[in-house]
Every structure is written in structure tokens, then in C-alpha cells.
Amino acid sequence: MSAHVYTGPERVFSGVQPTGALHLGNYLGALKKFVALQETHDCIFCVVDLHAITMPQDPKTLSQNTRKITAAFLAAGLDPKKAVIFVQSAVRAHSELAWIFNCSARMGWLERMTQFKDKAGKDKERASVGLFAYPVLQAADILAYKATHVPVGEDQKQHLELSRDIAERFNRDYDAPGFFPLPEPLIKGPGARVMSLKDGTKKMSKSDPSDLSRINLEDDADTIARKIKKARTDPEPLPDNMDALKGRDGAANLVGIYAALAGISDQAVLDEYAGQGFGAFKPKLAELTVNAITPIGQDLARVNADPAQIDLVLKDGAMRASAIAEPIMEEVRRIIGFWGA
Numbered sequence: 643m644s645a646h647v648y649t650g651p652e653r654v655f656s657g658v659q660p661t662g663a664l665h666l667g668n669y670l671g672a673l674k675k676f677v678a679l680q681e682t683h684d685c686i687f688c689v690v691d692l693h694a695i696t697m698p699q700d701p702k703t704l705s706q707n708t709r710k711i712t713a714a715f716l717a718a719g720l721d722p723k724k725a726v727i728f729v730q731s732a733v734r735a736h737s738e739l740a741w742i743f744n745c746s747a748r749m750g751w752l753e754r755m756t757q758f759k760d761k762a763g764k765d766k767e768r769a770s771v772g773l774f775a776y777p778v779l780q781a782a783d784i785l786a787y788k789a790t791h792v793p794v795g796e797d798q799k800q801h802l803e804l805s806r807d808i809a810e811r812f813n814r815d816y817d818a819p820g821f822f823p824l825p826e827p828l829i830k831g832p833g834a835r836v837m838s839l840k841d842g843t844k845k846m847s848k849s850d851p852s853d854l855s856r857i858n859l860e861d862d863a864d865t866i867a868r869k870i871k872k873a874r875t876d877p878e879p880l881p882d883n884m885d886a887l888k889g890r891d892g893a894a895n896l897v898g899i900y901a902a903l904a905g906i907s908d909q910a911v912l913d914e915y916a917g918q919g920f921g922a923f924k925p926k927l928a929e930l931t932v933n934a935i936t937p938i939g940q941d942l943a944r945v946n947a948d949p950a951q952i953d954l955v956l957k958d959g960a961m962r963a964s965a966i967a968e969p970i971m972e973e974v975r976r977i978i979g980f981w982g983a
């Protein structure tokens with residue numbers, strides 16, 4: 643292999659923001675994949691509180707949410723003996739490398755990021771610089787550990803491409819070929835884009851003001867069934883192929899959720915339910931969702947009851963994460979020419 647290509651070990655990194663309770667989209671798009679990856683890869687999973695403050699946060703709620711997300715990691719099946727689990731702000735390398743990458747990234751690259759446009763809304767002038775530079779911090783998160791693979795939902799694909807551009811630019815500008823890997827997204831698979839139950843054109847999101855738009859990991863069986871019953875669909879029966887679901891976003895979303903939970907293809911769902919209406923399909927989907935989600939919710943309550951144990955996991959994780967990032971940062975400082983490096 644050429645010296646210009648990164649030849650180090652494979653490593654997985656991903657993060658979740660402590661901006662509220664996790665939902666089915668976070669579970670299918672991220673957590674479920676994390677749990678599988680910890681069995682096969684060297685994995686680092688992070689609660690990204692530095693990302694959370696790109697939007698206003700209440701300090702007390704932020705630290706509570708940080709513990710809550712950690713609890714959700716554990717309840718979903720992440721094992722601190724197998725994966726490194728920690729909080730972003732506890733490892734300084736993230737902020738330092740983000741600044742360095744701010745000087746490699748180009749304004750034009752960031753101006754193309756659709757998430758900034760969505761989150762900043764019409765009043766871009768009043769958005770924080772942090773919200774604009776969010777994807778640069780994301781590149782730092784990944785590359786501080788020289789992570790090679792990043793499991794994320796479809797919504798993060800554009801940011802991952804930017805991380806590759808930043809890594810490439812750093813390697814070239816500082817004449818350090820192959821120093822940083824060009825991280826690959828791990829997006830494939832069902833559940834990569836779970837949409838709102840109220841609007842099949844918008845992704846399911848923690849910050850959606852309507853709680854009916856999402857299924858939270860903490861929801862009980864009755865709440866889950868009620869939300870699925872109220873999910874926006876249409877009066878047509880399910881067709882026998884996915885092409886016929888074009889333009890029926892709410893219906894396609896429910897089929898996608900069913901497929902992801904059952905571990906089968908969208909087409910296999912239609913093979914089973916073609917010709918049936920939502921009056922028949924929704925109760926089956928509710929049953930599947932309740933079976934997958936309520937055990938996590940119950941475990942979540944158990945883990946949340948012991949905050950001292952959560953803190954121990956995070957302390958140990960921060961030490962292990964720093965031990966990986968610090969030698970990489972020493973090399974970065976030397977490559978750039980910082981005094982004393």
C-alpha cells in the first residue's frame with residue numbers, strides 16, 4: 643500500500659448529543675448499530691456536549707441529559723468493557739483539534755452544509771459561529787482518535803464527507819501524507835432515516851416540539867401503541883412494491899420502521915402486508931415496536947437510578963479516550979510546528 647494512504651488500525655467513533663431523550667430514530671440509526679459494532683471493532687462512543695451548546699442549553703439540564711444519554715447507551719446494550727464510553731468535554735483534544743481544523747476547513751465547504759441551514763432557519767446572522775463550525779468539531783471528534791469508520795444516520799452523511807475533506811486537506815497542507823485516515827460512514831442498513839410520525843418528509847428528531855412525532859425509548863407500551871395509531875398515513879392499502887409507495891411518505895416510513903425492527907427488507911414487509919390497510923398494519927407495528935423498545939426503557943430506569951455508576955463509567959472512559967487521543971495530538975502539534983512539541 644502507498645505511504646500516502648493511512649495504514650493504521652481500524653477504529654469506530656460516533657457521538658450522540660445530550661439534547662433530550664433518545665428516540666426510535668437514534669436507536670435504529672445509531673445505538674443498535676453501535677451495539678453490534680462493539681463485538682467486532684475497537685469502538686469509541688461519545689456523548690457530545692460540546693455539540694449540544696451550539697444551541698442554547700440550560701446548564702442543569704445539560705448535565706442531566708449527559709447522564710441520561712450515557713444511561714441509554716448502557717440500557718441499549720453498550721458494554722464499557724468492550725467500548726470506550728465518555729463525554730466529549732472531558733477530553734481536551736476535541737476542542738484543540740477543532741480549532742486546528744477550523745484553519746484547514748474552507749468557508750465555502752461549510753456554507754454548503756444543509757444541517758446548518760435547517761437549524762439556523764431564516765435568521766442566519768443570529769446563529770452561533772459554533773453552529774456554523776459544528777461539522778469541523780465533528781471532524782475533530784473522529785480524527786482525534788484516527789477513527790476509520792463512523793456509524794451514523796443518513797442525516798450525517800454530508801458532515802462525514804466534510805471530515806474526509808478536512809483530513810485530506812490537513813495531510814496535504816502539512817505535508818503529512820496518510821497521517822489522518824479518510825473516515826468512512828457506516829450508514830447502510832434499515833433505520834438509517836426514520837421520519838417523524840406526524841410528517842413523513844421530516845426526520846424524527848429530539849427537538850421536534852410535538853412528542854407525538856417520535857417514539858421515545860422511555861415510552862411505555864400504551865404510549866407507543868397510541869403514537870403509532872395516531873401516526874399520519876393515508877387511506878390506501880399497502881401496495882406490493884416500494885415504487886408504489888413513492889409520494890406516500892408517512893406510509894413508507896412505517897414500512898421502513900417495521901423492516902428495521904424485524905430485521906427484514908422493506909419489500910419483505912410488503913410481501914406480507916400488500917392489500918392490507920393501516921387498521922391492520924399499525925397494531926402489528928405497535929406490537930413489534932413495544933417488544934423492541936420497552937425492555938430498553940425498563941433497563942433505562944434501572945441504570946438511571948444509579949448516577950454514581952454512570953459517573954464511574956464516564957470517568958474511566960475519559961481516561962481511556964485521552965490515552966488514545968493524546969499521543970495523536972502530540973504528533974499533530976509537532977507536524978504543525980507548535981513550540982515545545
Ligand code: AQP
Pocket residue numbers: 656657658659660661667668669670671672793794795796797798833834835836837845846847848849850
Ligand atoms: N431520524 C433519525 N433516523 C435515523 N438516525 C437518526 N439519528 C438522529 N435522528 C435520526 C442518528 O442518531 C445519532 C445521534 O444523533 P444526535 O443526537 O447527535 O443528533 P441529531 O442527528 O441532530 O438527532 P436529533 O434527534 O435530530 O436531535 P436534535 O433534535 O437535538 O437535533 C446520529 O448518528 C444520527 O445520525
